Amino acid sequence: MAAVQAVLSALDVFSRAPDKAALDQANVWLQDFQHSRDAWSTCNVLLLSPDAPAAAKLFAAQTFRTKVIYDLHEMDSADVFRLRDTLVTALETYHTGPRTIMVQLCLAISGLALQFPGWEDPVQNMIDSFGRNPTTVPALLQFLTVLPEELNTNTKIPVTDDEYKERANKLLTSNATRVVGLLSMYLQATGVSSAIQVQVFHCLSSWLAAGEITAASLTESPLLPFAFEALESEALFDVAVTAICDLIHETQEVEDNMPVIEFIVPRVISLRPKLSEFASDPEKIRGFARIFAEAGETYRGLILHHPETFFPIVEAIGECSAYPDLDIVPITFHFWMRLAQSIGKKPSVPPPFLNAYKALVGVIISHLHFPEELSSLTGQEADNFRSFRHVMGDTLKDCCYVLGADLCLLASYDMITAALSEGNTISWQKIEAPLFAMRSMGAEVDPADDKAVPKIMDLIPSLPPHPRVRYAALLIISRYTEWINRHPEYIPYQLQYISAGFEDNDGEVNAAAGQAMKYLCQDCRRHLIDVLPQLHTFLGTTGSKLAQDDKAQVFEAIAYVISAMPMEQAAQSLRTFSLDILAQVHAIANKSTVVTKDELQAVGNGLENLEVMLGVIDTFGEELPVTCHNSSQEAWSFFDPFIAKYGSDYQICERTTRVLRLGFNFFGSTVRPVLSSVLTRMSAAFEATGYSSYLWIVGKIVGRFGNDDDPALRAAFKDVFERSSNKLVQILRGKTPASIPDVMEDYLQMSLQMLEYTPDVFFPSPAFPVAFRAAIAALTVVHSDIVFAALDFIRNIVTHDCLSPSSTTPPPPKFPVYAAAIRPVVQKEGLELTGYLLSGLVGDFPEESAPIVVTIFRVLAGLWQAELLSWLPAVLQQLPPISATDQLKAQFLADMNG
Template sequence: MAAQQLLQALQALYHGAPDVKEQANKWLEQFQGSAEAWQVTNDILHNAGAGMEAHYFCAQTLRTKVQRDFEELPAGAALSLRDSLVSLLVKHCQVWGAVMGNAAVRTQLCLAIAALAAHLPAVQWGQQGVVGWLAQRLGGEAQTVSLPCMLELLTVLPQEASSYQPAVRPERRRQVQDEMLAYAPQALQILASCLTAPLPRAREQALDAFTSWLKLTGGIGLNGPMLMQSPLVRAALEGLRSSDTFFSAVDSVVELIYCTSQRGRPKEDMAPLVQLIVAEVMALKPRFHVCLQQALAERNGNTAPEGEHNDSEEDAKGMARLFAEVGEAYTALIAEGGPQVSGPVEALLDVASHPDDSICSISFNFWHRLSRALTIGLHPEPLESEEGPVSDEERERRVRLFTPWIERLVALIRGRVRFHDNFDAWHRDERQDFKRARVAVGDTLIDCASVLGGGRMLQLLVEPLLELSKQVTSGGNFDWRTAEAALYCVRAVHRCAPLPGDALMMSLFSSLPMLPAVPQLQYTVALTVGAYADWLADTAQRGEEGRTLLSQLLGMLMRCLPEPEASSAAALSIRRLCDGCAPLLAAASMDPLMQLYRQIQGSGDVAQNTLDLDLDEDDVQQLIEGVTLVASALPDGQRQPCVQQMLDIVVQPMQGILQQAAVGSPGSAPGTPTAGGAAQQQQPDVRLVLPLMERVTTIFRQEQAGAVKDPADVAEALVRLWPWIEAALGAQPMQESACPTLKPSTATSTPIPAPDRFTGDAAAIERICRAPRYAVRSSGKAAAAAVPLLVASLPQRFEISRQPCFLYVASELIKTFGDEPARDLELGGMFSRMMAGSCAMLRSLRDVSDHPDVADDTFLLAGRALSYAPRLLLTPQLLSVLLDTALAGLLVQHREACCSILAFVVRLLDPATHRAVAPEAVQGLQTALAPRAPLLVRLVLAGAVGALPTNRLAELTDVLYAVLKVTNQNGLQWVGEALAGIPDEAATSADKQRFMTACQQVVAGGLSQRDERVLQQAVDELSELCRRNRRAAQLAQRALLPPELHYTIR
């Protein structure tokens, strides 16, 4: 009956109406999780007439059941299952009537047998283990059946050895890998005997299996003489010459190369084998060269030369891959410059010259490794695989030897970044592929420049420009694509710039303003200038010629701003120039920059442009950042008025919008009453305040980034701006005396009512609150005058809006002024009020899940208080509320909120926090923690066994470690009680004891990193143990979680 229902459900799933398909899918999912699925799927797989769809579904279900639900089987059923699976595999490899068994079904059955091998220890397979048992069992079948089955099993077994799909215990998972490594020689012997079988694809399948075992072992347990004598190695090398086995042979040889190399050199006992492998791979060079000539001829529309092997593009990729693997595996040996290095290097130059980007890029990792090897000892962070430094003389010798090859590489790939003539007609995916290829070429050019040096690299990269110049001088057309490609390459290697004042670089940059106004070319020109901002600054400091060049390039970038395709690049480069050359521009170009600053205020999201600058808001922000950096480089006496003027230019229109919206007279200017009888203009869009406020924030943020010279100026600006921030948020009515402005002339003579302009709009309130946040961060202690304003407003704002951004502003105040006990009254009142309000929103896990941003910023604020003013938090009232809230939200799925809660708990228990407060505060913490700690331990363990994702295990371990260090024997008791509730089906007594041993080591030891690592390993193992299948995870969570949280168990 169940089998018939299953077949009907499958018929509905594959051939029914959409609504029926959905019902069938739900039924089938439930069926796959049921215990009866074992027998039903087995019966259908034995039924030849059930059909391929049913067979595949049942084989897949059976594989899943073996992997995940093996523990459901009664004792002694495993061996029967093993026999049944092999019997099914044999049947589905035989011919049933006129139909050959389905290959996909056989693969699922092989995966099921591999999963069974993970569950059954080696002793249950007999003395020869699983490989020997399978060979003996299948040996009695006809070769046409046994050989394909054995080859597929020997391919799957090593592939699944490290799989996490089988629900086995951690120690068993380690045993499986050890067992499979031990089976490798036996498996290779069986595979060698299959090479001569007279069956189609037998040799190819044997090589595929050989590849799997090589990948599993990585050469461990396999020595050079053994591999030299192996028929499989000879078959792999010979297979490179046959079209039937070429791709399987490539995979095998690649793994052989990996197994024979270590730290860029051949292993000691592998040298003869390496010589054999390299010789066979290098023998493919003529064949690849034919493929290269064919590809070039096809690209140019010419007749392709005939080749002996009639290779395709995929064959060329296989050969390129082999060349690259040889080069990468033995890079350190190649870099020594011995007599045999020319073969691999020339082969990889051929690969780099292939017109197909996907083939050319195969060589790039070798060139990267080679450049690292040639410049060894010059990198601040050498790789683990790199050898120690060599003498300067040896390094120079190596560089001289490889310089001609590197220069040839540059000449080969520099033209690959050129835009194709029909680029605009390409599909979007093709354009994206080309752009990615350009980035890859740029990275390789950087590697080349590190070897050749900036000066020589520049000479090579501008050669196309010099040829283009000669062509134009002779009357030819200007090819902007060639110029753009050359400049792209020059920009790519900007980190290896030549010395300041380099004549060739000066000449190149001097010519940029004279290039034609082609949008794509202007885009690259602008980015190139920005990339060399530091070089331009150093050059300008050397003399008048450099300063003149800098001024010319800045003017060119400003002229690019109206161009839609080049505006973003120009804005970014202006910002980079302003950052790198701020003192120079402050002395020579402040007036044009301020003129630009005024001009862009009508662009972006404000969208009131009257000066033909149609910029995105991001571009406007870049320009504001740049001008702010230059203004901050002005000398005393000029800097303050300039920055004040910049703020006025942004704030005045914001004041006008708010005043007009408040008094209902949209036509009046700020501070000017509406004339009687005047026609009303359109009500201004109050949302324009948001981009204007962000521009103010940008000024504050840039000053915080290091440009600020006078923090008091920022603090004063914040005090003057605060009433308008209040007005934007929707404050109580403000009189003139309570509403200072940035300029006296803009003061209003009428009260400003304050409607709730952005209540409920979290994004808008966040954008407004960035201004005070960055102002406080920039001005530091100088913001003391703003503290009363903020302390009075922030709690009220938060209680009204419940927006977490107010908590973040409060955290900046705590960070800045928390070390001043004299401010405890005002800061403590603000802190307590805001903590009480936020915790009232977070009484349960559902509340925290509904308001994760509030939870995140609440515990960030609490963490700031612990770091800078722990006395404000360690009070009986606040501590109890925060601990209860932390327990309520500890298992929230939102990553940032969860991590903030866990980090707060760790900091709360940190001895450094306890040393910063009075002893009675520590006693209060212990009193508040004692009744809550058992639940805290249970929740941490619940998170480890499945209630939280595995990427939180490190944070959970930190909490458990902190609890154990603070509570000692009490903590051990709580851990033991929590573990005792976990059923043995999820974790045995021995599993729990191992975990307790790790906890005991933490309690007995000092504050050592070794103890932390031991506990982390124990938590990881407990997590893997209980997460091995759904049933184990559910049982463990149900035992650890309080009943009100059982709804979270999945």
């Protein structure tokens, strides 16, 4: 009774909504309890006690299932027979519900039946126990429903492949015919309730999905015709739809299932009038759409080869696609995609299929229309509709695959010209929807097309200036820039249209103009070199009015044009645009009065624009133009005082470090004269702020220039390593590693670079033990990247060649120094290290980390064997029982000692 009361107390915590710590403590206790031997008897008491709370009974049922999966080995055969009888008795007790408890008990019985061959015929025994009394039949049907699901999906049940095959054959395959007969009997039983019929269909679907009942085996069964008859019943409609879809799905092997298909297809086709009959009932239409779509996908080959018989299915799916409820329409999309793929392999397309896809183009574009009143959509509804339009756009691409992009584009074009002809009564929705369609189909357009695209490009300047129309037209330009590159005569008009978009009062139109400018310059860069001065003027005049995101796209566009220039001209152009930005940096750094937040934001935006440009241009190559030779020192002379003054602003930190990384890549070896100064500034900035980005950029510098022999640079590496390590120690006095994941990760990545490229600085440094302890602490952070970085760091240290130098070649002279640094650190930190490694391995470490942990243990066992064996008993004792049983711990220790 003490154990029962303890469980009740732990469960009661969840009903009182206490703090997270109390919830976690109760959860851990309950998980540990589930793996204890006492749980068997305690849960039996809870389950059969009429006074136990509902939550306790459900927990008891769940525990039985858990223990059947994990702990059945604790019992001998006699105990397992008693457990079986206990579970069956409990199911008899709960045969009327609650369903949650009934399901858990059925799952437990299923898992037991799979693992216990001593139970000769579980299915027949369950039929005998529950199948003869109408009140217990629901429990039997629940068991028969979950049995194939549990056997096919629960991979945690501990049986070998051979045991599984033998037992699954005994439980499922051998009983398939018996189950079909049983379900048929219950379906037609006198006075059968709709609830039982629903369960029959669920059970049938479960055995079909498991492949144990085939569609062909049902040709003589009443289950097949009754599934279609059940569509007339409100209570059975949904489950009948699912059963019919499952039956159709199981006839994919057409040659083997023709008798069943000949039964199914006429009945499916006969459902088509229901689409008109129930046009005002979306739920009914949804069900019929599922059936038609499943039939269309499954019988796609038959539809193509025998359209005279099967094409009505395509027509019915077309009606479902045209239904106004946009929650139902996508049920048909997969069919249209698969059919298009099949049609594309044929030498010619029969007219009925061409007509079906032509109609589909019109249907989809009609669905693309925004409501007359946009305000009728809530924020979430509007977002959902916009997302769904892109899904519908994919179906338009399927239409292009069948009909050809030019035909689909011309259909959209004709819709726009028809709308424009309406004069003053024009609806912007009638123009915007086909424009969106043109954009969606842009990926299918041949850049050499001379039929549809020229008409579209000529049409764009004449479109009405409605913001939604202008937005859609600008995005068409974005999508068709490869075509424009082949037809440069259109560039002046497109540039004018894009420039007008930047002057629009609508922010989305401005953003679309930025995107259009970016892609136009990316794909047409060689045609735009002469336009670059105009873009510079544009930034000086209109640029200040643009939102930062839009301005960044313009800078990206400019960078594409620069990248197409001859090198000297490109260098001079990049310098022109960069100096505009660096002048802002210099002005703020030297400003004597207080700098406002807006001024600092403006500089941050400028640095983002510089980052965007450098990201596109990347580098001019190994040999920089003469114009750039001293540019790194010049640029650093702007950045150094700026970081010293404003590097404590987080956004400024992020922007400057990202620009510096791209700058190092751009300038290459010409940055060497400033590297020591940069490292010193990064050290001071990290000491002042604790921002991880300063460590991140140090890691990038070490990774790129760590092999440089310059004494001043190596002294700077040593200085930054030790100062940043001291700062990390200071931070960790007040914060946990988990609360500063970014700092932990960037410090580890920096240390990994130091270990690889500057071991002469890394190992002798007094900061080396700090770095090793930091890696151990990082193992407590539940973050995959950090755990992997820490494990890589520790593995690279304990497997370093200095600890087991090759006997065939003389080791480098510094190896003894390195080894002398590593050994005492590992000996000192080994107990804590092995504890974190083992707890992480059975706990929160990513699965892919296991080989690294094994490697570390193998090395520890080889080089620190005595110490490891002295550490393990205490470490294993600390592992919770839920992670590792006492038996597993003892076995592990024995293996290590062996």
